[in-house]
Amino acid sequence: MPSKPKLSRVVSDGHYADSFEPEHEDEIYDPVKEDLVRRMLSEIGEDPQREGLRRTPLRVAKAMDFLTSGYQLSAEEVIRKAIFEEDVKEMVVVRDIEFYSMCEHHMLPFFGHAHVGYLPNGKVVGLSKVARVVDVFARRLQVQERLTNQVADALMQHLGAHGVAVVMEASHTCMMMRGVQKQNSTTVSSAMRGTFEVDQRTRAEFMGFLHR
Numbered sequence: 613m614p615s616k617p618k619l620s621r622v623v624s625d626g627h628y629a630d631s632f633e634p635e636h637e638d639e640i641y642d643p644v645k646e647d648l649v650r651r652m653l654s655e656i657g658e659d660p661q662r663e664g665l666r667r668t669p670l671r672v673a674k675a676m677d678f679l680t681s682g683y684q685l686s687a688e689e690v691i692r693k694a695i696f697e698e699d700v701k702e703m704v705v706v707r708d709i710e711f712y713s714m715c716e717h718h719m720l721p722f723f724g725h726a727h728v729g730y731l732p733n734g735k736v737v738g739l740s741k742v743a744r745v746v747d748v749f750a751r752r753l754q755v756q757e758r759l760t761n762q763v764a765d766a767l768m769q770h771l772g773a774h775g776v777a778v779v780m781e782a783s784h785t786c787m788m789m790r791g792v793q794k795q796n797s798t799t800v801s802s803a804m805r806g807t808f809e810v811d812q813r814t815r816a817e818f819m820g821f822l823h824r
């Protein structure tokens with residue numbers, strides 16, 4: 613039985629690539645996860661052996677590994693790879709970073725946009741790394757508020773900024789597809805650190821960048 617590729621094969625340099633492709637129809641990716649999915653399919657009254665579902669356990673196992681790949685990644689590693697000394701004193705804002713995460717209560721997706729600002733302290737970070745840090749924490753089982761805090765804390769700690777601000781706006785499918793079934797409500801969460809926390813004008817300037 614072919615063994616599952618080690619995560620080190622697909623996680624490198626703090627980045628995750630969904631690179632595993634089975635070489636033939638019957639290849640097994642992760643026997644434990646695939647068996648769990650097969651049992652779930654049976655429990656909901658499906659036939660895991662029917663044509664359309666035969667490879668579903670493998671696909672779900674791969675999808676779950678990707679959607680939770682943030683556990684294998686380190687925000688510190690992502691940030692440290694691309695810090696540049698720059699004499700920049702003004703606020704840097706990366707806005708509208710789309711993200712997908714999964715709520716830890718129902719394991720259903722929530723998704724939306726993150727807006728991240730920081731006040732540099734002699735160093736700037738590669739812009740793509742800000743978006744990667746969002747993914748490091750989004751690709752885990754989460755609650756939106758913790759996700760927002762984790763992004764802010766990681767940037768504050770590893771970038772050594774004067775301050776960091778994170779605002780996230782998301783739709784929760786656990787509130788849309790089931791339960792209370794509200795299709796149009798969105799949740800906004802924020803985390804303010806350093807200057808953004810203590811200086812109302814800095815916070816207002818950041819919020820101003822979010823309104824177009």
Ligand SMILES: Nc1nc2c(ncn2[C@@H]2O[C@H](COP(=O)(O)OP(=O)(O)OP(=O)(O)O)[C@@H](O)[C@H]2O)c(=O)[nH]1
Nearest residue numbers: 715716717718754755756757784786787790791792
């Ligand atoms: N604060 C917060 N709550 C969340 C998040 N994602 C899901 N939830 C909520 O977690 C709560 C779990 O409540 P429970 O009563 O234990 O679960 P439930 O019976 O499935 O609740 P309903 O969704 O109201 O049907 C629900 O109110 C969800 O809306 C999140 O990111 N942040």
